Amino acid sequence: MLKKLYMVFGIGVLVAYSAAAWFGWEIANSGSKSRMGVPFFYTGFRGGK
């Protein structure tokens, strides 16, 4: 059971990595208006100042 869970987790990480690489998503070091503070993928503009 744990083995299956681990393999699912591993595949999940791989899929997430592949998707991020394909779409250009990245743990960014900036983007002060991002909702999470550490933006990963584009969540839509939140307007100007």
Place this chain on the structure above:
Amino acid sequence: MSTLTANCPSCAGPLEFKAGSTIVIVCPFCRSAIARNDRALEDLGKVAEIAQSQSPLKLGLKGSHNGNRFELTGRAQLRHELGGNWDEWYATFSNGWVGWLAEAQGRFYMTFYQPLPEGVTLPSFAGLQLGQRVPEIPAPAPLMVQEKGQATYVAAEGEIPYKLVPSEKLQFADLAGKGNAFATIDYSMDPPWVFAGSQVTLDEIGLGSAKPVEREAARVSTVGMGCPNCGGPLELIAPDQAERVTCPNCDSLLDVNQGNLSFLKALNPPPNQPDFVLQIGAEGVLGDVKYKILGAVVRSVLFDGVKYFWHEYLLYQPMIGFRWLVHSDNHWNFVEPVNPAEVEQSGAFAHGATANYNGRTYKIFQNAIATVEYVKGEFYWRVEQGETVRAIDYISAPMMLSQEMSESEINWSAGTYMTNEEVEKAFSVSGFPRPWGVGPNQPFTGQFYYTWGLLPLFLLIVTAIFMIPIAGLTRTVLNQQLILPPLTNATTAQTIFSQPFDLNPRSNVRITAGAQVDNSWANLDVDLINDQSQEIESVVVPIEYYSGTDSDGAWTEGARTNDAILSSLPGGKYTLRIEGTWQNWQAQMPVTVKVEQNVNRGVNFLLALILLAIVPFLGMIRKFTFEANRWKDSMFTSSSSDD
């Protein structure tokens, strides 16, 4: 076959020497051993009746060996000096050969007289050492002395191809070689005779399924008896094999002589009454074979003044013989005998010593004197309290290879680790106490996490390599110098716009800004404006640079450039709006801005790598701890793993 008929010189009953090789025939009427010689028949004396046994063989059975047909025409029963009988069946072949089919503890050995080459002399019985190789005997591989002993002819029937004298004693040595090779040296002859051949199965000699009815009838039966000490009831599960039995009523050790019991001694009770978790007589299926527990032994070893105990259960199945189930620190091993000649040792029972068997290398784990502390049930040898052997254990999980050496015998056995659940299931019981430590040959069950567990890591690396050409190299989309005019006051920012530029979708964005600050700061709020939708993503790029000298020399702090990374944005035309404030606000501030895409930072790869490495890393720590726990109880610690 040439047939000779005569009358028994003892009872005048008719005798028939069917085989030309027959030297002695046992009169079926008066049980005299009658030998024929050139001139007359000679009465060698009475022989006892063959003791009842569960042997699947009987006189008259026909089989074949290497394509040659034979018939079992005679049988002698010999008694080992340490107790226990074995049978020797005489196979008369249709081509005139005579083979010896020895049957002991459920195993069969087919041997033939082996003349020695001219001028070759065998070592004397006294000079023969256990474990010694005897290259004088022609064999594909050298034969090794496995046992030395003395036996007595106690019973016979049928036709015997040599001069069997009832009650005559003989010294013998059994030798074993690779590939089930087997030989016996009979020291009753001068010079000694050699019988060489191999261990066989009944299937291999055409007797396996030929007589299933007889074999079915030879199952273990129990014989109810009374204890000669207390009169209490006890029963023998395998009366033809038993040499010792303990009375469950008075804890006496009894000698069994062909089914007759005699009191030997009262057993010394152990300090703590042994808690045998399996009962004598219990039946269990191990490896598709149903065994019955005949006896149980408590054994111990002494280390640093401390005795360590374990339990061994003697298992019996008439067609297979004896096996052991060893219960130590709540770990279980199913133990089977091993041909000593198949084991190759290196090292001298010291650290680093190994043994090779069946393509596997075993590391030495323990070397100690094992003592019998207590016995219960029945046994095929004359077991004694206090009996000792040198026991050397080698391990290669889940296997354990054990060597036991006594004065007259070397035995090797291979133990296979069994879980509590497997033993419980085999004997249809439950609630065994669970082990609290790691068993010497307990297999590590977490290899998956650092073997197959590394597969996602490997796939991650492959994926990352394939992504490089797909994502492309870093691309600069804007590189411009701008000049911000002086501020009207220290807190009101100046704003300036860059020239428009194109951003691709699906690519990250790095904005690098530089300002010529010197021992001062500038703070740039950079807005990335989508010219089409007028939507904005904002980043802050603070720049500060300080330098000077002190007692340690020149120093600098900060940098004149800084950057900000954004995840991918929708593709399209963009403009930068830069709002700046700076320390020297009265002066203009030249700034450079650069916008790049496809910046390869590796942060996603690193994050995925860490996530995927956690489990294999923990698995390796667990493995290391497991092996450390395994070897902490060894006399010979090992730093390497044992998988």
